[in-house]
Amino acid sequence: MNKLIMLLSFLIIIGMETGIAQSLTIHGTVTEKATGEPLPGVGIQVKGTGTGTTTDIKGYYTISAQKGQVLLFSFVGMKTREVKVEGSSPIDIKLEAENQALDEVVVVGYGVQRKEALTGAMTTVKSEKLATVTVSSIDKALQGNAAGVIATSASGTPGSFATIQIRGAGSVNAGTSPLYVVDGVPIMSGSTSGWASSSNALASLNPADIESLTILKDAAATAIYGSQAANGVVLITTKKGKQGKTRISANIERGFSTPTNTRFGVCSSSELLMLQREAVDNARDYFKSDAYDWTDPDGAYYLPDELANTNTDWWDVVTRNALYQSYDVSASGGNEKTRFFASVSYMKQDGIVIGTDFSRFSARLNLDHEINKHFSFNISLSGSNASQNYSLTNWAYQNPIFAAYSLLPYDSPYNEDGSWRETFTRNANGNYNPLNYMNECELGQKTKSLISTSYLQYQIVPWLTFRTTFGMDYKMTRERTRYGDKSNTGMSEDSPISVQDLQYYRWTSSNVLTFSKVFTEKHNVEALLGYEATAYKSDYLYASGSGSNDDIPYLKAASANFDVDEGLSEYASISMFGRVNYSYDSRYYMAASFRRDGSSRFGDNNKWANFWSVSGAWKLSGESFMKADYLDMLKLRLSYGTTGNSSIGDYASKGLYSSTKYAGLGGLLPSQLANPTLSWEESATTNLAVDFGFLNRISGTVEYFWKKTSDLLLSEQLSYTTGFSSILRNTGSIMNRGLEFQISGQIFKDGNFKWTSDLNMTFPSSEILSLGGVEERFEGNYQKRRVHGKAFTEWYMADYAGVNPADGMPMWYDENGGLTSDYGKARYSYLGTPEPDFYGGFTNTFSWKGITLSCMFYFNYGNTVKFNDYYYLEGDGADGLGMNLSRRQLQRWQKPGDITEVPKPILGNPTKSRDWYNSRWLEDGSYIRLKNVTLSYDFPKHLIGKIGIDNLQIYFKGTNLWTHSNVWSLDPEVGVYGSSSNVYPNSRSFVFGLNIGL
Numbered sequence: 001m002n003k004l005i006m007l008l009s010f011l012i013i014i015g016m017e018t019g020i021a022q023s024l025t026i027h028g029t030v031t032e033k034a035t036g037e038p039l040p041g042v043g044i045q046v047k048g049t050g051t052g053t054t055t056d057i058k059g060y061y062t063i064s065a066q067k068g069q070v071l072l073f074s075f076v077g078m079k080t081r082e083v084k085v086e087g088s089s090p091i092d093i094k095l096e097a098e099n100q101a102l103d104e105v106v107v108v109g110y111g112v113q114r115k116e117a118l119t120g121a122m123t124t125v126k127s128e129k130l131a132t133v134t135v136s137s138i139d140k141a142l143q144g145n146a147a148g149v150i151a152t153s154a155s156g157t158p159g160s161f162a163t164i165q166i167r168g169a170g171s172v173n174a175g176t177s178p179l180y181v182v183d184g185v186p187i188m189s190g191s192t193s194g195w196a197s198s199s200n201a202l203a204s205l206n207p208a209d210i211e212s213l214t215i216l217k218d219a220a221a222t223a224i225y226g227s228q229a230a231n232g233v234v235l236i237t238t239k240k241g242k243q244g245k246t247r248i249s250a251n252i253e254r255g256f257s258t259p260t261n262t263r264f265g266v267c268s269s270s271e272l273l274m275l276q277r278e279a280v281d282n283a284r285d286y287f288k289s290d291a292y293d294w295t296d297p298d299g300a301y302y303l304p305d306e307l308a309n310t311n312t313d314w315w316d317v318v319t320r321n322a323l324y325q326s327y328d329v330s331a332s333g334g335n336e337k338t339r340f341f342a343s344v345s346y347m348k349q350d351g352i353v354i355g356t357d358f359s360r361f362s363a364r365l366n367l368d369h370e371i372n373k374h375f376s377f378n379i380s381l382s383g384s385n386a387s388q389n390y391s392l393t394n395w396a397y398q399n400p401i402f403a404a405y406s407l408l409p410y411d412s413p414y415n416e417d418g419s420w421r422e423t424f425t426r427n428a429n430g431n432y433n434p435l436n437y438m439n440e441c442e443l444g445q446k447t448k449s450l451i452s453t454s455y456l457q458y459q460i461v462p463w464l465t466f467r468t469t470f471g472m473d474y475k476m477t478r479e480r481t482r483y484g485d486k487s488n489t490g491m492s493e494d495s496p497i498s499v500q501d502l503q504y505y506r507w508t509s510s511n512v513l514t515f516s517k518v519f520t521e522k523h524n525v526e527a528l529l530g531y532e533a534t535a536y537k538s539d540y541l542y543a544s545g546s547g548s549n550d551d552i553p554y555l556k557a558a559s560a561n562f563d564v565d566e567g568l569s570e571y572a573s574i575s576m577f578g579r580v581n582y583s584y585d586s587r588y589y590m591a592a593s594f595r596r597d598g599s600s601r602f603g604d605n606n607k608w609a610n611f612w613s614v615s616g617a618w619k620l621s622g623e624s625f626m627k628a629d630y631l632d633m634l635k636l637r638l639s640y641g642t643t644g645n646s647s648i649g650d651y652a653s654k655g656l657y658s659s660t661k662y663a664g665l666g667g668l669l670p671s672q673l674a675n676p677t678l679s680w681e682e683s684a685t686t687n688l689a690v691d692f693g694f695l696n697r698i699s700g701t702v703e704y705f706w707k708k709t710s711d712l713l714l715s716e717q718l719s720y721t722t723g724f725s726s727i728l729r730n731t732g733s734i735m736n737r738g739l740e741f742q743i744s745g746q747i748f749k750d751g752n753f754k755w756t757s758d759l760n761m762t763f764p765s766s767e768i769l770s771l772g773g774v775e776e777r778f779e780g781n782y783q784k785r786r787v788h789g790k791a792f793t794e795w796y797m798a799d800y801a802g803v804n805p806a807d808g809m810p811m812w813y814d815e816n817g818g819l820t821s822d823y824g825k826a827r828y829s830y831l832g833t834p835e836p837d838f839y840g841g842f843t844n845t846f847s848w849k850g851i852t853l854s855c856m857f858y859f860n861y862g863n864t865v866k867f868n869d870y871y872y873l874e875g876d877g878a879d880g881l882g883m884n885l886s887r888r889q890l891q892r893w894q895k896p897g898d899i900t901e902v903p904k905p906i907l908g909n910p911t912k913s914r915d916w917y918n919s920r921w922l923e924d925g926s927y928i929r930l931k932n933v934t935l936s937y938d939f940p941k942h943l944i945g946k947i948g949i950d951n952l953q954i955y956f957k958g959t960n961l962w963t964h965s966n967v968w969s970l971d972p973e974v975g976v977y978g979s980s981s982n983v984y985p986n987s988r989s990f991v992f993g994l995n996i997g998l
Contacts, residue, residue: 027062033094040945042075043245074244109224119591119615120221125213132934137203144841144858147740147760154975156986158349159358159388161200166232168736173713175647178232185471204384204449206345206362208328211239218687219641220615226595227644230683241332241339248998253326255991266884269311269409279877279905307410314407318400322350341366355438360386380453389444397432402982406883440484447477463517475504498544506536526581537570571650573599587622603653606679613641632693645681653678683709700743707736714772731772738764754847761840766792791833798826800920808893808904810913823912834978837862850938858931865925867969868981875914877905927965927972933958951997959989
């Protein structure tokens with residue numbers, strides 16, 4: 001009996017101890033480490049169980065847990081912390097901002113790497129910076145945010161693309177855009193349209209879904225991508241779910257846009273009438289003919305006072321204050337096994353030009369799941385449906401920009417009954433009323449996109465992992481143009497209609513084995529081996545006809561002028577690659593990579609090529625002799641390697657035939673000569689850099705690079721006896737050099753007030769090393785040349801010398817340096833380059849008690865640009881009396897002694913003062929622009945927590961609010977090629993927003 005009593009007593013005691021262990025009550029307060037403020041809504045979970053709670057509005061919590069269990073503390077924007085339960089004493093937690101963790105690990109090709117171990121050149125733009133810009137696609141958000149990256153939006157059409165160049169242009173006849181990689185899988189970029197020059201494949205991605213953009217710049221960072229990486233790589237990382245309670249975020253934006261430049265303008269009716277009368281009078285003297293008489297009602301040049309009674313501002317007619325709206329909702333969360341991020345979004349951006357707009361509906365799901373301790377997988381799906389209505393960009397009144405420039409202010413756009421006028425009597429270049437055209441015609445496209453990425457990962461042992469990845473990018477675009485019955489083209493060409501379907505499909509499959517292990521606590525070795533295959537296919541189907549009508553505005557109603565066409569293009573590539581990283585004692589770093597690529601695009605003799613890199617770094621701040629309280633980081637980096645450029649036509653090396661008709665029969669004729677030796681353009685890059693940090697406030701990087709691109713594809717002339725005029729050969733070379741400077745500093749960080757600054761600057765230069773045995777080559781329309789020993793592109797034009805003060809006639813410099821009024825004797829000179837001397841961005845952010853103000857200036861200095869619009873707007877009378885003129889014509893010569901650059905107007909001017917190749921049109925393209933302004937207020941968490949809200953922010957975002965430039969035209973941002981013709985201008989936007997987090 002005693003033994004039984006003792007056994008029961010023992011079991012009771014054990015049960016009591018177990019009960020006590022199971023009923024420990026843990027409590028405490030969670031605060032933000034940087035400010036000390038309490039954090040309401042922090043998720044606290046007992047790891048491995050379903051037990052959890054959240055902090056109250058004062059950051060206080062209580063939870064039951066057993067001794068030895070682990071508590072997880074998670075909060076959006078903060079690092080997750082794990083704390084082991086030792087007893088019932090209070091556990092107070094200070095959470096750090098999440099960006100500190102992101103600074104420690106960065107995304108690289110086919111993986112991630114500790115930032116301090118980097119040996120290559122790269123820059124990361126995080127979601128916080130992306131959120132300060134109102135853009136339809138992420139490529140436009142790069143401007144001013146990364147050294148070595150020049151991003152220009154040469155067109156302001158909603159949904160259009162930005163031209164991106166990383167460390168200069170490295171090709172003449174191959175692509176110059178970087179490779180874009182989303183969550184480890186390359187995607188398509190560029191246009192998805194066969195007709196619209198403003199189409200943009202990247203507009204299918206919702207910028208709000210992006211966690212970061214990492215720009216890879218030197219060969220140490222890019223060689224792992226081989227033949228796709230000569231122009232740099234942009235790694236796009238989308239947002240992922242995090243362990244903790246489900247977070248809901250909703251964002252609403254509404255705003256409007258206006259044109260950026262109000263200084264540019266054309267003449268009013270009275271101003272134009274004055275200039276035209278002067279032109280007629282000057283023509284009478286110049287041509288010695290009394291026929292030039294603007295007072296004769298029966299004459300050809302009659303210009304009565306009544307013309308000035310109507311004063312139409314055509315720019316005001318074709319532009320508007322354009323509305324903008326955007327709505328985003330996302331959810332994220334998960335547990336230690338499964339994490340998710342999901343979002344839906346809708347945005348619509350009206351253009352400042354009537355009839356233009358862009359809209360997009362998009363959705364995303366990112367799912368991560370750990371099957372067991374060895375296997376895990378990820379599935380990422382992104383879909384969008386986008387629509388774009390655009391305007392033409394040609395030299396006709398169908399282009400509303402050209403119409404606004406040149407239509408006479410004497411004419412009203414409306415008839416007396418309020419209907420649109422269909423014709424004008426005095427205009428020289430057609431009778432298109434842009435209101436009639438933009439409202440009666442269709443120019444649009446709709447693009448459906450699906451991007452899918454998935455991987456299965458097998459962790460064989462803790463230091464060895466295998467991952468197989470499959471990614472797919474599919475886009476389908478339907479384009480439609482139709483000229484309505486009442487439009488000018490519709491009436492003259494019987495309402496033509498055209499429809500085109502285009503499909504693009506690219507898939508990539510990769511298998512990567514990764515090794516990572518630390519030996520004897522100081523030797524860290526990381527290595528990977530991989531295999532990748534890619535296939536791409538595009539096709540189109542086109543049909544057109546005329547005879548449709550507004551009642552049945554479809555192709556099936558067409559009755560004449562039928563035409564059909566279809567086409568197909570495809571390529572494939574396979575690759576093997578590897579990389580090894582080694583570090584010793586977190587002071588010495590070495591890395592090497594290798595890739596072998598094969599592509600169907602290149603000639604039979606050169607389908608394969610090898611690319612590689614070697615790099616090293618020395619962290620001097622880790623040495624005992626460099627220890628100092630003020631020194632946080634000092635590291636030297638050096639790299640060298642090669643990359644290739646495979647961005648050429650899918651059949652550039654093949655002998656091709658094209659279809660033709662002869663005597664009513666179809667047939668084929670040779671259109672391209674076979675080129676079996678066509679090979680890769682190869683870039684060899686050397687990069688020297690210093691990373692530094694001081695006083696826990698200042699950090700930055702200084703880098704110098706030189707990139708030599710050899711085997712440039714250049715056109716080589718052939719004898720016409722071959723049946724062809726030219727063929728592409730790998731015969732040229734170019735050198736790009738540059739100094740990059742990037743620095744960040746906490747100017748003031750004490751108390752409630754904080755002030756941080758970020759500055760990046762790039763000083764680029766280029767030099768043509770070889771042009772295939774010739775000294776110079778013309779580019780495009782002969783206004784620019786490429787010359788051995790000079791920059792990549794140089795303006796080559798007649799050297800304009802201004803106006804003769806004695807008689808108002810134009811002058812040029814002749815070959816002897818003298819002055820001549822004979823355009824045929826003008827000397828041609830190299831007069832600058834579209835390449836700037838330097839460019840960059842300067843950002844300042846101020847915060848105080850929940851109020852944050854951020855301002856980013858973008859600047860560009862030293863480039864020479866040309867606006868082809870001036871050819872018509874400043875013709876000095878050459879275009880007769882049928883077009884309006886730039887107000888700069890008011891600065892014309894009027895009497896002897898006048899000093900001006902504008903000659904006197906002469907009707908039918910034969911002096912060629914406005915010729916295309918006249919350096920008179922060259923301007924200094926330097927400008928500084930207040931690119932982004934964001935003003936926000938975050939409501940105190942202890943207040944909004946009372947109503948169940950984790951965060952609440954109201955904000956204002958302004959884009960392109962102010963620009964200083966000496967350029968006379970609408971916008972100095974003309975793109976990397978330096979010229980502009982009737983381009984849709986960039987807009988100034990004002991957006992107000994509300995963000996709610998639950």
